[in-house]
Amino acid sequence: MACLSRLSLTGFRCFETVRFDFDPGLNIIQGANASGKTALLEALWLLATGRSFRTTHLQQLIRHGEEEAVVFAQVGVHRLGWARNGAHTRLHLDGDSVRTQAALSAHLPLQLLTPESHRLLTDGPKRRRQFLDWGGFYHYGDFMAVWRSYRQALKQRNAALRQGLPTSLVRLWDGQLIDAGARLDTFRRDYVAALAGPLEQYVAELLPELKDELSIHYHSGWRQSLSLAEALEAGWAQDQLRQQSRIGPHRADVRFRIHGREVEQVLSRGQQKLFVSALLLAQAQLFARARGEAVILLIDDLPAELDGTRRSRLLALVKNLEIQSLVTTTDLALIPGVEAAHTLRL
Ligand SMILES: Nc1ncnc2c1ncn2[C@@H]1O[C@H](COP(=O)(O)OP(=O)(O)OP(=O)(O)O)[C@@H](O)[C@H]1O
Ligand SMILES: [Mg+2]
Numbered sequence: 001m002a003c004l005s006r007l008s009l010t011g012f013r014c015f016e017t018v019r020f021d022f023d024p025g026l027n028i029i030q031g032a033n034a035s036g037k038t039a040l041l042e043a044l045w046l047l048a049t050g051r052s053f054r055t056t057h058l059q060q061l062i063r064h065g066e067e068e069a070v071v072f073a074q075v076g077v078h079r080l081g082w083a084r085n086g087a088h089t090r091l092h093l094d095g096d097s098v099r100t101q102a103a104l105s106a107h108l109p110l111q112l113l114t115p116e117s118h119r120l121l122t123d124g125p126k127r128r129r130q131f132l133d134w135g136g137f138y139h140y141g142d143f144m145a146v147w148r149s150y151r152q153a154l155k156q157r158n159a160a161l162r163q164g165l166p167t168s169l170v171r172l173w174d175g176q177l178i179d180a181g182a183r184l185d186t187f188r189r190d191y192v193a194a195l196a197g198p199l200e201q202y203v204a205e206l207l208p209e210l211k212d213e214l215s216i217h218y219h220s221g222w223r224q225s226l227s228l229a230e231a232l233e234a235g236w237a238q239d240q241l242r243q244q245s246r247i248g249p250h251r252a253d254v255r256f257r258i259h260g261r262e263v264e265q266v267l268s269r270g271q272q273k274l275f276v277s278a279l280l281l282a283q284a285q286l287f288a289r290a291r292g293e294a295v296i297l298l299i300d301d302l303p304a305e306l307d308g309t310r311r312s313r314l315l316a317l318v319k320n321l322e323i324q325s326l327v328t329t330t331d332l333a334l335i336p337g338v339e340a341a342h343t344l345r346l
Contacts, residue, residue, distance in 0.1 A: 031346030202278035221251035
């Protein structure tokens with residue numbers, strides 16, 4: 001089971017040098033504003049994904065006046081490391097340098113809920129593809145290879161289109177694009193189908209007022225009546241004109257409707273947060289079923305947007321899943337029924 005036992009930060013955001021030890025179950029992290037609660041979760045997210053959920057400029061993570069930011073975590077038997085010096089990032093696994101982020105991600109399956117998480121519903125499709133691909137990556141052994149193959153073909157095809165190369169040189173990439181694209185689509189479609197049951201279950205628990213009104217719509221990124229090969233053929237003239245591959249799995253999306261209307265149009269902010277929580281819990285359940293181990297759930301500022309009843313309900317579901325979780329709050333009184341043993345103060 002993935003269990004985070006320790007996190008060390010050096011020169012990371014507001015932290016000079018700190019070490020945190022965690023419980024295998026629920027960990028409540030309490031601290032005043034600006035005490036570094038979000039920074040702590042951000043450091044973990046960085047190890048798990050290579051990205052920050054707050055900035056695309058990773059230099060900002062280095063503590064002011066320091067040269068380097070270093071993050072280390074002990075997860076099960078593995079030691080995961082990330083260091084940033086100027087524009088250079090180094091990754092380590094069990095003391096050895098590793099080249100790909102996927103090597104670290106494989107050992108740290110994290111899910112994240114923040115006060116910004118409603119953007120999964122309100123922003124464009126990119127976030128929702130990332131959500132699906134998080135699932136795909138951990139659910140299907142060869143997902144990453146297929147995803148990379150598709151990205152490579154797409155990148156090369158787009159470059160050829162932009163350079164105005166002859167048709168034969170642009171469409172040289174179509175075989176790989178169609179092959180990998182169709183497989184990527186199958187993974188995502190299967191994953192959405194598998195997610196539907198657990199999602200309905202968690203929506204019923206967290207948002208009983210929406211029970212039986214939810215529908216899920218997966219869009220593959222091209223017209224459904226056509227195969228990807230046919231769609232590419234039909235779109236070829238437009239691709240040439242726009243100098244860009246406009247259809248395919250890189251345009252995929254998954255939408256959720258209540259009473260036939262998009263969730264982001266009908267749900268309040270608190271409901272949106274609970275809906276995203278239901279999505280993450282559904283993923284966590286699928287993950288556990290498929291892999292026989294558990295994800296680690298990070299919840300930044302749990303009380304934000306949620307009333308007392310909904311806070312307790314969400315926390316009860318997290319506890320029921322028996323996964324490790326890190327939950328931050330400014331004030332312990334906002335999280336009822338939590339034992340002090342689980343509390344870490346910043
Ligand atoms: N590169 C940096 N160097 C030094 N300090 C930084 C750096 N980046 C951010 N900080 C500071 O780190 C502090 C912690 O920020 P963080 O957002 O983690 O706090 P928080 O506990 O989540 O607060 P809140 O309860 O308001 O969400 C802030 O005061 C911020 O200004
Ligand atoms: Mg914060």
